[in-house]
Structure formats: structure tokens, C-alpha cells
Amino acid sequence: MTSRSGTDVDGGGTTMTEDRGIDGDAVRVVPVRRYGQWLATIVVLVVAGLVVTSLITNPRYQWSLVFSYLFNAQIVEGLGTTLWLTVVAMVVGVVIGIVMALARESRNLVVAAAASVYIAFFRGTPLLVQLIFWFNLAALYPVISLGVPFGPTLFSESTNVLITPFLAAVLGLGLNEGAYMSEIVRAGLQSVDSGQTDASHALGMRKSQTFRRIVLPQAMRVIIPPTGNETISMLKTTSLVSVIAIPELLWQAQAIYSRTYQVIPLLITVSLWYLVVTTVLSMGQYYLERHFTRGDSRRPERSLLGTIVHGLVPRHAAVRRPATTDVQDEGTRS
Amino acid sequence: MTDDATTGAAPVLVEAKGVHKRYGSNLVVRGIDMTVRTGEVMCLLGPSGSGKSTFLRCINHLEKIDAGTISVGGELVGYRRQGDRLHELRDAEIATRRSEIGMVFQQFNLFPHMTVLENLVEAPVQVRRESVKSARERARALLDVVGLADKADAYPRSLSGGQQQRVAIARALTMRPKLMLFDEPTSALDPELVGEVLDVMRGLAADGMTMIVVTHEIGFAREVADTVTFMDGGVVVESGPPEQVLRAPQHERTRSFLAKVL
Ligand SMILES: Nc1ncnc2c1ncn2[C@@H]1O[C@H](COP(=O)(O)OP(=O)(O)OP(=O)(O)O)[C@@H](O)[C@H]1O
Numbered sequence: 001m002t003s004r005s006g007t008d009v010d011g012g013g014t015t016m017t018e019d020r021g022i023d024g025d026a027v028r029v030v031p032v033r034r035y036g037q038w039l040a041t042i043v044v045l046v047v048a049g050l051v052v053t054s055l056i057t058n059p060r061y062q063w064s065l066v067f068s069y070l071f072n073a074q075i076v077e078g079l080g081t082t083l084w085l086t087v088v089a090m091v092v093g094v095v096i097g098i099v100m101a102l103a104r105e106s107r108n109l110v111v112a113a114a115a116s117v118y119i120a121f122f123r124g125t126p127l128l129v130q131l132i133f134w135f136n137l138a139a140l141y142p143v144i145s146l147g148v149p150f151g152p153t154l155f156s157e158s159t160n161v162l163i164t165p166f167l168a169a170v171l172g173l174g175l176n177e178g179a180y181m182s183e184i185v186r187a188g189l190q191s192v193d194s195g196q197t198d199a200s201h202a203l204g205m206r207k208s209q210t211f212r213r214i215v216l217p218q219a220m221r222v223i224i225p226p227t228g229n230e231t232i233s234m235l236k237t238t239s240l241v242s243v244i245a246i247p248e249l250l251w252q253a254q255a256i257y258s259r260t261y262q263v264i265p266l267l268i269t270v271s272l273w274y275l276v277v278t279t280v281l282s283m284g285q286y287y288l289e290r291h292f293t294r295g296d297s298r299r300p301e302r303s304l305l306g307t308i309v310h311g312l313v314p315r316h317a318a319v320r321r322p323a324t325t326d327v328q329d330e331g332t333r334s
Numbered sequence: 335m336t337d338d339a340t341t342g343a344a345p346v347l348v349e350a351k352g353v354h355k356r357y358g359s360n361l362v363v364r365g366i367d368m369t370v371r372t373g374e375v376m377c378l379l380g381p382s383g384s385g386k387s388t389f390l391r392c393i394n395h396l397e398k399i400d401a402g403t404i405s406v407g408g409e410l411v412g413y414r415r416q417g418d419r420l421h422e423l424r425d426a427e428i429a430t431r432r433s434e435i436g437m438v439f440q441q442f443n444l445f446p447h448m449t450v451l452e453n454l455v456e457a458p459v460q461v462r463r464e465s466v467k468s469a470r471e472r473a474r475a476l477l478d479v480v481g482l483a484d485k486a487d488a489y490p491r492s493l494s495g496g497q498q499q500r501v502a503i504a505r506a507l508t509m510r511p512k513l514m515l516f517d518e519p520t521s522a523l524d525p526e527l528v529g530e531v532l533d534v535m536r537g538l539a540a541d542g543m544t545m546i547v548v549t550h551e552i553g554f555a556r557e558v559a560d561t562v563t564f565m566d567g568g569v570v571v572e573s574g575p576p577e578q579v580l581r582a583p584q585h586e587r588t589r590s591f592l593a594k595v596l
């Protein structure tokens with residue numbers, strides 16, 4: 001941990017105290033002493049020590065309970081619901097995101113404006129409010145019917161039957177995610193040089209083929225990293241739907257501790273599960289990123305571990321844009 | 335092999351009449367008439383901003399024209415004529431017509447997420463529904479022609495500019511085009527790599543390919559072109575055999591341009 005100042009300069013593994021033995025005229029390199037770093041290291045170690053000691057010695061953590069609940073049937077069922085919700089909401093979000101990203105670029109101004117309004121609405125209102133709204137849709141429209149506009153009805157059903165809590169959750173999470181994903185997808189699509197479309201069209205590929213085969217795969221390397229973050233974020237966000245009584249991980253824990261009052265151990269159990277899944281997701285992201293940067297000499301240098309840590313640390317939503325320099329790169333290479 | 339336009343023997347392949355193109359209020363191409371015969375090599379010269387690229391892109395309908403017509407092989411590229419009306423074709427029909435016109439770009443525009451071989455196989459399989467096997471065979475043969483048989487499995491990024499441009503030429507040839515458009519194919523290359531690309535183009539010309547080449551390589555134009563066309567301000571200033579346009583230009587604008595580039 002603290003050897004950094006030593007390896008910065010010689011990098012060869014010799015430590016500072018050893019170079020006295022080298023040839024008489026060897027010049028000793030004295031690195032800048034970084035007292036601040038030493039201080040920071042000491043502070044971190046002391047705090048970590050205190051935390052660990054407290055974790056071990058404070059009996060109220062009830063670690064045995066924490067671990068005994070880890071594979072509790074109710075908890076595992078909740079975990080399953082959480083995973084399922086995450087997947088469905090993300091799929092809905094990604095599909096909506098692609099559609100909205102394309103709609104915003106549409107030459108049809110009505111379509112483009114509708115997409116913008118959608119995005120502004122779903123990004124501009126709290127997700128929790130949206131979820132409760134979908135859950136209570138029946139108050140606004142007691143019956144949902146399908147038919148010709150201003151014409152005959154083909155299908156009609158009570159809203160409460162149609163919009164189950166699970167569907168309300170998927171709608172809330174997916175529609176909201178779609179608004180964010182559309183921005184990510186758009187940035188990805190814009191990162192692809194227009195020369196790629198030209199070349200594809202010139203070869204006789206149709207618009208849809210060009211999008212599917214040429215533009216989207218290249219946009220992916222810009223889209224994947226933030227989408228991975230979105231997925232990890234979604235996993236945690238699904239805990240919000242406990243307020244509309246979806247029996248996901250947090251809700252199940254609450255259900256147990258409302259009977260047993262073991263609030264803290266159960267929250268720790270739940271947190272451990274979230275940590276495990278986010279770690280696994282980060283690993284998946286690492287391999288996906290590697291797949292979609294084929295042919296790119298500037299593959300991310302990040303290691304598997306680096307990606308995982310990176311995925312767990314919250315980032316601002318900025319999107320990587322590698323492509324702006326691509327054209328010049330190719331043009332001037334020798 | 336390459337019939338002189340003057341002999342009038344070869345049939346007309348490209349015919350442009352009164353082509354206009356504007357971007358917003360900026361009229362970039364202002365009435366171009368042009369005839370290119372089968373097997374002819376035409377070099378398009380002109381100062382920067384004179385509308386050469388724009389006109390070239392109009393030929394395969396990468397840009398829509400605002401007035402006039404361009405036909406290739408007797409067919410309007412982006413339109414169907416019905417009486418005195420032009421109806422714009424649907425995407426699939428335009429794509430089919432475009433597939434018979436190869437285009438090579440200044441920036442190569444190879445697909446970076448595909449290997450060289452995949453770049454060459456993509457269009458024949460996707461557009462012509464050729465079998466992957468036969469597309470691969472043909473791709474390898476074409477790579478051989480441009481001298482890059484050993485690079486089939488490389489990604490474009492690992493190639494030099496000259497190699498990338500040769501791959502781009504091979505890629506355009508996979509569709510068996512009857513016309514090849516080149517937009518400054520050597521302008522992005524380091525000087526020592528220009529020759530290898532021009533060599534490939536010379537070979538194509540010798541094989542009788544009809545080519546329209548926007549270029550600043552006057553030497554190439556003098557040696558390979560059947561016709562040299564000089565453009566300025568969105569119009570054709572003069573056009574004729576290279577010895578005439580390059581040695582004894584009729585117009586002052588051509589003279590001052592040649593004085594600068596030579
Ligand atoms: N997509 C576009 N939108 C708006 N203006 C454009 C566009 N493409 C080209 N132009 C303008 O049209 C004019 C002609 O451009 P064009 O690229 O055809 O010239 P060029 O003769 O190929 O020049 P160069 O030798 O620099 O390539 C320029 O003034 C350019 O700014």
C-alpha cells in the first residue's frame with residue numbers, strides 16, 4: 001500500500017535503502033517525500049481498524065442471524081423477484097431507449113417533439129411518484145378499453161385487473177429507464193462517424209441493414225459501459241417498488257423484520273445480496289465491453305477487478321465519446 | 335480497352351443534365367452537365383469547396399439533387415420517371431441501384447468492428463444474399479488483387495492508411511460495380527503510401543473499369559485519365575482530354591488553379 005513513492009522512480013523493485021551496495025559512483029535518487037500520503041494512509045488504516053473492530057465486537061450486528069437469513073426461503077424468493085424485475089425493466093428501458101433515440105432524430109417534427117416530451121417528463125419527475133402513479137392508475141381510468149379511436153370498442157377490462165402491481169412496477173421502472181437510456185443510445189449513435197453510413201449505403205445496404213449491421217455495433221462500445229452502470233443502478237432502484245407491495249428483496253426483509261424486529265441483521269443480509277449481484281454484473285460488463293471493443297486498439301486497459309470496483313463506485317452519467325478523433329487518427333496514420 | 339470519349343464508340347454510362355444541389359441557401363452545384371462513357375476514366379479537378387465531392391455524392395444518391403437528372407446505365411439513380419414527373423424511389427430500390435456503383439472515400443470508411451475479410455463479405459451477403467462461402471472466396475481473390483491477401487483477418491485499425499484504402503477499393507469491387515467513384519482517395523495518405531493506391535487504381539483502369547476520380551494528383555490524371563474535367567464554383571469550367579486541359583487550358587481559372595497545384 002505505502003510503497004508507491006518508492007516504485008514511482010525506479011520501478012525496478014529495488015527499495016531505497018538497498019542502493020547503497022551498488023557501484024561507488026551510482027547516484028542515489030531520492031523521491032519527493034509525500035508526507036500527505038503517509039498521513040492519509042494512517043488515517044484510513046485507523047478508521048478501517050475502528051470499523052472492523054466495531055463490526056466484530058458489537059454484538060448487536062448479530063452476524064450469525066445475518067448469515068442464517070442469507071438463504072432464507074423468503075429472502076431468496078425476494079432476490080429472484082428483484083433479479084427478474086431488473087431484467088424486465090432494463091429490457092423495456094433499452095427497447096424504449098433505442099426507439100426514443102431514433103424518434104428524436106426523426107425528420108418528422110411531431111415524432112421528434114413527442115420523444116422530447118416523453119424524455120423531459122420521465123426524467124423530470126421522481127421515480128417514486130411515477131411508481132405510485134402507475135399503481136393507482138385505476139383512480140384515473142377505472143376501465144381500460146381498446147378500440148378504434150372515437151369508434152367501436154374491441155376490448156375492455158378493469159384497470160386493476162390489467163395493471164397488476166408487477167406490471168405497474170415494470171411500467172414505472174421501464175418507462176423511466178427508457179428516458180435515460182435514450183440519451184445514452186443517442187450519444188452512442190452520434191459517436192459513429194457519418195462516413196460509416198455513407199460507406200454502407202454506397203455498398204447498397206438499406207437503412208435498416210446499415211443501422212443493424214454497421215451503426216449499432218459501433219455505437220455499442222459507447223452504449224455498453226453506461227448501460228452496465230444503469231443495470232447496476234436499476235438493481236438497487238428496484239428496492240423502491242417495495243412501496244407498492246412487490247415482494248422483492250427489500251420487501252421480503254421488511255416482511256420478516258416486521259414480525260421479528262431483527263431490523264439491522266436483515267438489512268445487512270439484503271445489502272450483502274445486493275453487493276454480490278452488483279459484483280457479478282460488473283464482471284459481466286467487463287466481458288461485454290471487451291467483446292464490443294473488438295478491432296479497437298485502445299481497448300480499455302482496465303482489469304476485471306478495476307471494472308468491478310469502477311462499477312460499484314457511483315459515476316456521473318457522462319458518456320465516453322471515443323469517436324471524435326477516430327477520423328483524424330485514421331487519416332494521418334503512417 | 336478504354337475508348338476515347340471522342341471516338342463515340344462506347345455507350346454512355348453516366349449522364350448528368352443540369353444538376354443543382356443546395357445546402358440551405360448555399361447553392362453548391364449550379365448546373366452540371368456531364369457524360370461519361372463505359373470504360374472511360376474521368377478525373378475531376380477543382381479548388382476546395384468547388385462542389386466536387388457533393389457532385390460525386392449526387393451520382394450515387396448519397397445526396398439528393400434539387401434540380402436536373404443523373405442517370406447511370408440509363409436509369410435515374412434515385413428516381414423513377416413518369417411522364418414529366420420524377421418520383422423518388424423507396425429505400426430498397428435506391429439501395430439496389432447504388433449497389434452497382436462503387437465508392438471510395440478520402441477517409442477509407444472501413445467498418446472498424448469487422449476484420450478485413452468481414453468488411454468485404456458484408457455487402458455481398460447482406461445485399462446480394464450471396465452465400466458466405468462464395469463471398470469469402472471472392473473476397474480473398476480481390477484481396478489478392480490489391481496485394482493484401484495476408485491481411486484478411488486483420489482489423490482495419492492495424493493497417494496503414496495505404497493498406498486501408500486498398501481494402502476499401504477491394505470492398506467496393508465485391509459488388510461488381512459498373513462504375514467506380516473515388517473521392518480524393520489518396521489525400522489522407524502519407525506521401526510514400528500514395529503510390530500503392532494509385533497503382534491499384536491504374537490496374538482497375540487498365541481492366542476497363544469506368545471511373546470518376548476526384549483527385550489532386552495531376553500526374554495520375556495526365557497518365558490515366560481519358561477526360562479531365564475542371565470544376566469551380568459548382569460548375570464545369572472546362573473538360574477534355576488531359577493533354578488539352580492540363581497542357582493548354584482555355585480558361586484563366588483553370589490556368590491559375592493548375593499553376594497552384596503543379
Ligand atoms: N453536408 C453539408 N451541409 C452544408 N454544406 C455543405 C455540406 N457538404 C458540403 N457543403 C458545402 O458545399 C460546398 C462544396 O463542398 P464540397 O465538399 O463538395 O467541395 P469539394 O470540391 O469536394 O472540396 P474539397 O476539395 O475541399 O473536398 C462547401 O462550401 C461546403 O461547405
Ligand SMILES: [Mg+2]
Pocket residue numbers: 386387388517518
Ligand atoms: Mg471533397
